[in-house]
Amino acid sequence: MSLRQLIQTTIMAGLIALPFTVLAGDTPSPEIPKAKEKATEAYGCVAPVEYMRKNHMDELMHKRDDTLREGIRTDKFSLAECINCHVTPEEDGQFASFGEDEHFCSSCHNYASVSVDCFSCHRDTPEDTDYRHTFNSGNNPHHGKMALKGKKLSVETLQVLTEGDQQ
């Protein structure tokens, strides 16, 4: 292998590897707030955690049509019930709103940079509280403001985006 070839190969390998170094950076996992209670003894949530992580969006999508169009109002996979259990008050008794890293949904969605538009219409905290907060309506691609306007990205996400490949 001539020197020129060697240099070329090295550069190519570097270019191919570059995107992976972003993922390889030791970015801490998001801190996901604990749910209020375990819905079932067997596996905690209404379905096993692994299942919920992968499929919650499909279940919610299915459920929303059943509820609105058919009037089926069971608790399982109901967005209101997710919120009731998963969005818990912080130490000062106040609730994080969607968009803040401390909110159950956005703790992960911010980390993964996946936008959600549930909360431009749906309430993002349990209802039985007199605490009023600014509602994040920024994550709705259909109407209005663009994703994350006025809301900070999580520190971890920012790290990945800005300096991840330098580590």
Next chain:
Amino acid sequence: MTDKTYNADLSRRHFFGKAAAAAGMAVAPGVFLRQVHARPADQAATSEQRWGILIDTDKCAKGCDSCVTACMDENGWGRADASEDKSGPHQKAQWIRKVTIKDKQTGHVQSLPLMCQHCENPPCVDVCPTGASMKRADGIVLVDKHICIGCRYCMMACPYKARSFVHEDLEDQKVVAPRGKGTVESCTMCVHRVDENGTPACVEACNADNHNAMYFGDLKDPNSEISRQLKQYGGKELRADLGLNTGVRYRGL
């Protein structure tokens, strides 16, 4: 169950209804108007029922807006929504309004609540390009805000001016009534209550105030209070000439 027991059951319920009414409805006003078709939460609404409201304009008090404020509090629009503050009065949501009409000939003034009439042949559903405007099997007309694109065709098509468009970002919505910017909304006949065998907030408030100008019930059940009232005393559709067969009927007009 034989027919006989069924009827006996009905008349007993009817009696309790009367008794509750006579007692000034101290406990749970409006309960006696409830229908008895409890539907389990996991079962879909069917066309066995068609929900309707009958409004007696002679009993509807001029200047009273209990139904309107009850709707605001229940569904979180109007005064119950501090976040819709940049919209002008003509832009703000109005799910139900009080209308006063005067007969120029006689000077007779009448007052009535006007909201979505839950048409059997709803023009709003006909014109909706996305399928967001929809009629449930039990006749309740709703907007599926998940797919509404906010084009507002339905607002143009509705002869009763029953629909509103949300112009700004909202906060702290009611759990039972999700609503948000860029979508159209209207009276849901308190579908979340109806699904739990309840009565719409406006009807409940009217009864609580002892005006008793509104009856809610199943138009397909000949024994329901609303059907008996309609059979005995009648009830008109607004703009009957349009042939929409509205679920909301008026008496005394």
